Amino acid sequence: MTRATVRGARRALGLAADAIVDNAPRIPVRDLATLRGQFPGLGPEELADKLVAGAVKGTSGVGAGVGAASMLPVPPAMPAELAGEVLGVAMIEIKLLAELHEVYGLRAPGSKAQRAYAYVSVWASDGGHTANRAKGVHTLLGSELAKQLRQQVLKRLIRNLPVLVPFLVGAAAGAYMNRRDTRRLAARVRADLRPRQIPWDSSAIPAQSAGRTESSALTSRWGDRVDR
Numbered sequence: 001m002t003r004a005t006v007r008g009a010r011r012a013l014g015l016a017a018d019a020i021v022d023n024a025p026r027i028p029v030r031d032l033a034t035l036r037g038q039f040p041g042l043g044p045e046e047l048a049d050k051l052v053a054g055a056v057k058g059t060s061g062v063g064a065g066v067g068a069a070s071m072l073p074v075p076p077a078m079p080a081e082l083a084g085e086v087l088g089v090a091m092i093e094i095k096l097l098a099e100l101h102e103v104y105g106l107r108a109p110g111s112k113a114q115r116a117y118a119y120v121s122v123w124a125s126d127g128g129h130t131a132n133r134a135k136g137v138h139t140l141l142g143s144e145l146a147k148q149l150r151q152q153v154l155k156r157l158i159r160n161l162p163v164l165v166p167f168l169v170g171a172a173a174g175a176y177m178n179r180r181d182t183r184r185l186a187a188r189v190r191a192d193l194r195p196r197q198i199p200w201d202s203s204a205i206p207a208q209s210a211g212r213t214e215s216s217a218l219t220s221r222w223g224d225r226v227d228r
Contacts, residue, residue, distance in 0.1 A: 012083035017150045020090045020123075024116040027091060029098040032105070032205065044197065048103050052186045055096040059178040062088040085178075086156050093182055094123050097131070100189055105198030106132050107206040117145070124148040126155070127188030132196070156181070 030038070039047050062085050098119045101107050108118035108131035118131035124145065198204050 013086060013153045014150060016083040016087045016090075017146070017153045019087050020094075020120060020149060020153075021117075021146075023087075023091065024094060024120045025113040027095050027098070027116065029095060029115075030102070031107075032102045032200070035099060035102060036200075044103050044200070048100055048186075048190060051096055051099050051103065052183065052190075055092050055186070056179050056182045058092040059089045059182045060175040062092070062178060086153050089156070089178055089182070090123060090153075093185055094119050096182070096186060097122050097189055100186065100193060101131055104190075104193040104196070105200065105202065105205045106130070106193055106196060108132065120149065121145060122189065123185075124152045126152060127185045127192075130189055130192045 035047060035051075036042075039050055042050065094116075098108075098115065101119070108115040110118070115131070122129060122131055125148065
């Protein structure tokens with residue numbers, strides 16, 4: 001990979017980090033009631049397994065597409081391809097993290113937008129903490145989260161560089177690495193959530209989200225409203 005390609009990849013991935021922040025509040029997250037209705041008869045662990053399997057399938061498909069593109073003799077669009085992959089994978093994994101929190105009865109507090117940024121923080125930490133252990137939203141939307149998010153995006157790039165190495169190039173390599181990373185992220189988060197799980201029959205389980213009726217003056221670091 002040439003220096004120009006690396007510089008292009010860094011710029012593109014910076015844009016990917018911005019796009020993750022912009023799009024996180026728009027990710028369609030199913031609450032516990034919806035998930036139980038769609039997967040009747042399953043317990044928490046079985047339901048969580050289903051969610052992880054679906055996410056792994058999704059991120060694997062994204063990785064396969066980029067891996068196939070990298071097989072071109074001179075992939076001029078590779079920085080954009082990598083940025084698109086990271087964004088696509090992030091959207092799938094953030095949705096997974098949010099729904100795992102629902103399954104274990106540990107939905108992040110706050111409005112829809114506040115919860116979205118809490119889950120972005122979990123993703124940016126590579127599962128280093130769960131949403132209930134994250135710092136306040138007022139700090140999550142500042143330079144701290146921006147820096148952490150860009151570092152995580154760059155880590156994904158570095159982990160995916162072997163896709164561009166001749167002896168690993170191709171769809172199979174891209175799919176494999178995304179499957180591995182998604183499973184690892186899910187395992188870390190489930191290990192943290194499981195000991196604090198709230199039983200489904202408990203009155204402490206959060207009620208169904210009010211969705212777009214929620215109101216918040218929360219803004220992103222770009223000054224735009226994010227509770228839309």
